[in-house]
Amino acid sequence: MKKMNLSMNIKNIILTTASLVLAVAFNANAASDDSLDDSVLDDSTLNEVTLDNVKITASGQLLNDVAQPIRVLSKEALQEQNGDTMGELLSNLPGISNASFGAGVGRPVIRGLSGNRVKMTINGTDSSDVSAMSSDHAPMVDAANADQIEVIYGPNTLRFGSGAMGGVINMADSRFHEIPLEGFEGQVKSSVSSADSGTNVNANIDAGNGSWAMHLDGFSRNGENFRAGNGETIKNTSTDSQGVNAGLNYIQQNGNAHGIALSMLDYEYGVPNEDDDKAIVDPSQVRFDAQSIVYSLPPVFEQLKTQFTYIDYEHGEGTDGVVVGLFDKTSSELKTTLSLASIGGWQSDIGIQLSQQDLEVCHDHGGCPDIPNYSDLSWDGEQGSNLSNNVIDGFMFSHDTPMPITNTQDIGVFLIMERDWAFGLLELGARYDQRAIEADPVSILPSYRQASDYYDDKTFNSVSLSAALTWRLDKQKLGVSVSRSQRAPVADELYWNGDHHATFSFQLDNPDLDIETAYSLDLTWMYEALDYQLQGTAYYYDFDGYIYNDLKSMTDPFHGNVVYRNEQKDAWFVGTEWQFDYHVNENLQWFIQADFVQARLKEGSNKNLPRTPPLTTSSGIKWQANNWKVTTDVKYYAEQTDVADNESTTADYSVVNFYAAYTQPLQKSSVQLYLKAHNLMDEFGRNHVSYLKEYSPVVGRNVTLGMTYSF
Template sequence: MRIILLSSFFLVYLSLFSVAQERSFFAIEGTVRSESGEGLPATIIVHELGKGTAADLEGNFRIDGLNPGNYHLHVTHLGYKALTKTIRITTEDLQLDLRLEESAITLQSLTIEANPFKNGPVEQSQSIEVVDREFMEKNNSGTFANALEKLPGISTINTGVGISKPVIRGMSFNRIMVNDRGIKQEGQQWGADHGLEIDPFDVDRVEVVKGPASLIYGSDGMSGVINISPAPFPREGNIQGHLINSYRTNNAMRSHSAMVEGNKNDFVFKGRVTLQDFQDYRVPADRFVYAGFELPVYDNRLKNTAGKERHFSLMTGWRKNWGKSTLTVSRFQQKAGIFTGAVGIPNSYNLRHNGDYGDIEFPRQDNTHLKVISNTTIQLKENWLELDLGYQRNERMEQSLPHIHGVGPTPEGNLALALYLNTFTANARLNYHINPKHQSIIGFQSSLMDNRFGGFEFLLPAFRSLNAGLFYFHEYRWTNNLIVNAGLRLDGARHVIQSHEQPVYDQSLNPTGETVQRNPDIDRDFFNISGATGFSWILNEHNNFKLNLGSSFRIPTPIELATNGIHHGNFRHEIGDADLKSERSYQADLNFTHSLDKLLFGISPFIAYYQDYIYLAPTGRFSTLSGASTLWEYRQNNALFAGAELKFQWAPIQGIQFSLAGEYIYNQNLDTRLPLPLTPPASVLSSIEYSLPKTLWFIANSYFYLEYRQVAAQNRVDRNERTTGGYGLLQAGLGWEIPLGSKAWKIQISGQNLLDTYYFNHLSRYRLLNLPEQGRNINFNLKIPFQLKSN
């Protein structure tokens, strides 16, 4: 890994030296107009440099200081479809006449950058959903993953309120890759009770790639990828920021986030601090049944589900004519209670509140995630080199009382389980422009993970894992309306896992001097070849048909190979299998989109065959370990996944928009002929939104929306897995802006589960205790922008 890092820095030095030899700068200038010829004050961004400008009221713009080479322009303006255009600067300034197509569908004004070739949304062959900061703020429910649930094909696995993980097309954990600024987020993503350590206020742009994405991103992109991208750099000479304050009634969650960013002589910086505190949350129930006993829910609050979070991030860097480079340091810290009944056996006494709903008692979890990320983009004549380097330190500690687990006091005190994961990452991509019809990407990715553990319990052994991959991806514009791509990837990995010997205690909880082996030494090597191909057929300006085919793989993780312990947050004893093989999948993903200025219709059917699919299955047996529940084990069978997503948006008149997002997932274990566990049920989200750009002189950009989500019952379950009934949830929200000088304060009010519905989420961990989901919740949000300096 040190060699990889040194080589990457050496490449950066050589590249900077080479581009420093050539200093002939040119400009892009032109006009952005509507189809009728009206000038538009659109935003124009040069993607590779994060550099841009806003056109004037007549649509005129100019961007100076560009080297000869190839660039991608992103042009956006509210009320119009986004435009992405590939341009080439040779030996003179470039003149452009850009035309935007009118659209009443809001999300069509957003560009797609997740496509590796940076071209427009119709050119790429995969299904990609993109949302911006406005969407995240409007749908913020306390966690990053929950804000994405309104996208078709996306759901979440929840543990209480503050912990959630995304699910794409029925898959989660290590089959979904979350990339933060080009670096794969490495935490304890194999556990449903481990949330994503992402500050929801520190997300400016999210792109969800659905379907096989292993070729570009690696084996964990088998089901999809969530890309978190930074916002464009602020304009030269500007220093600005905002304050966000929000309150949620259900658990008295108070959130405060402050951000400031600036650009002086192309030196850029951005800093953010976020504080969140929340109390025990309310459920629409006063009792629940566990192991045949009826137990109380005092004051309709789940005891010890309070928590607090403290996050910060700092980005600094510079932008030059040869490219850009940034360094980002962030720290996520969360302290959250675990429902008292989740560890040991719940009883009426330990479920009673102590009078303080915000008190975080035992059991609880303390999570800290430190990230240091370096992103560099360098121009090499007509080509671009991207380098991403990262270091992550993930610390997860579970605190609880030793007697609950049936073991005596130990030197670790109340530390039941600690996991310390260090990850080093180095990625490089060369975007090679061959000619206007051909372009390619050569990429290299590598990571080194080192995990250690502590505490008086055992779940996951110490291990070291090295992964490296090399890929080639090519795009060919066969005709102006048919774009074809194909690629090949080679990957290798090695897991070195240490054995663990557990002391044996007698009936008086005294050590006997004997030990029992919880897992053996494991030293495994893996090698895989994968490939993908696809095309985008632009039938005409309103219809687009896409096909993506891929053969993906996934290497078994150390948790799947070697775990043997009680996973309290999941209420089960989990056992790994040291002989697991790599998964192999064969996937087909279709997408058809019909787009008009007032209507958008899209359907995305998919099917996948998985060879040696790894999954965690209930055995129906109880664990022999003290304080444990049922026994679950990792198994491997062939499986079939199929389903579809539907998206419909219609704006019949100005200011009114109807939306519908539906999803259905079918899977089958081809060996047992039973469904796979933890499959999301079918659901449909319907909504209507009414908005006005101007209401009164002191109120602008007001809107009101009403949503209803209907979720079907899930009766297709694995053996020994519980079914769940269907339910419907009503949500609503409104917002408006108050202009104050050159800025406007933004006020948003929204409500979830407005009817206080009693229901069970099939993917929620607490449903295993027969505990319903969160009751009625009203959110209040105030955003105050400010300008410290302007050019």
């Protein structure tokens, strides 16, 4: 009932938001004069902006002022991408793949690193969902009304935590205002898509009177089962999503800014599977944020930024209309960053970050009040709980609630320093974290396991260090970054032992996991001439105790599903990313890019790590003139035969994409019509980084028609 009420409330708020935005917009047009505002056309059609003007919202720096490359996708660039999940939106950037799980889930994979090694944040604070726990859990980060998405590497990742070895993905929107706003502005977007008979509508409005500024946005999106490149309709791939965000801000004359925001997000999506069973996952989240930025400080300080977040998350998993799993998580985070005035040429940020997460999981055989325990069946909870009768290859299999109730507390302190030197920029970063995990096994059966030391509390201490240096030469920029990063295991990696119904798999626990340490080297080079630009990156990661989810050769004794277990072994990753842009003339640009990663264990008969992205290359052209913008490209995914034990290979395939947009200026506003065609040649392919590559191939030809009204 709670789920249904939340969904209905969000839909009502979205309709109200869209109506309000349209009403304000049309009133604005009616009151304006007949002159055209050329700046609206420029903002609506141009994606290219100078680096000096692109601000990294998560750190407050300008893009050209960081030593380690940071990629930013603007609002306009996001519209050109295919799909709606974060993994899909970022998958055309070099080095980023999409860990899809049907149409409803897409978590980014950076340089072959996934899960907890890729941290996802909203305006600089943790998304705090359970997407890193399992591949079927959607990240609660939706870009429907995002201003930009930032992919952050190097020392700046230490602002967010010690475990983001792959990088940090920050979604920035307008719920917080730091600059006074006079008047109002907004946008309404709507689109339909062919492969899934999908519809998508979203709207946002910002209004202010100089001192006060408010933000309101909402979206509603749904799609039916999609069609693959071979013409087959893939069952259990329908989606239904809604969300709303509201923010209120007070900006003082001295620049201090204070704001609060409330967000609600509600998803429901199917999970494809071998037997075509009706499997549904329905996460929902309510999020409260508060932010304060203070500039009126003693001269030795420049800025004090404090952020607080409280999140209430839950989701249910069901098969054939019966709820068989519940996940409930509440979390809070407090982060304070103090920016110091320049001392000896050094700009420094000192911060402290505190967070707490309470996680409770219940499955069908645990006898939870909200889930039937099926005690009338031969495989009821009592029988399934007897681990001693279900031992295979030395592993005990549980058929009860899969993990204890856990409380995780993290305390982190960090220091980020930077300064100019004769030829460029130097950045240094250091962070210390302590993680304490308390496990309450009261929900675990049989009771003898509650009294054992199997669920002892655990404490981990980690230290991460990073340094980056750039040389600015004539037409060139060279960079080197080195780091020592540590990541403590999370509660589910340690304790989960049980079915995962939505993935039709069984996950074994590993309470012996310890801290994972990575030593990395990153080399970058950029050459910029009058009419072309070349960028290259090469990287190497050396892991002590790399944690990975290993597919076992056995099946579980209860349902015969595949079995995974988190193992820890030494490993290395090596890869490269390249991009070449050539400006044929002022209207036409040609580009080509490629990325490759190889991931290996250091020991064993088969050293390949699972779900390693294949080599990808892409090439295309961009044309822009007057009110028109057209982009077309082809992306090639090579075959992947370097597979782990019990992992299948994937064949190569290519995807052709097309995008065209026309923008018509109006009175103080503009209308844009656009067409997108993804996989234009209707190619059949399988995404190697997806757990579901056997049951959920890539989407076939998908044509999207859309309209954007900006004012």
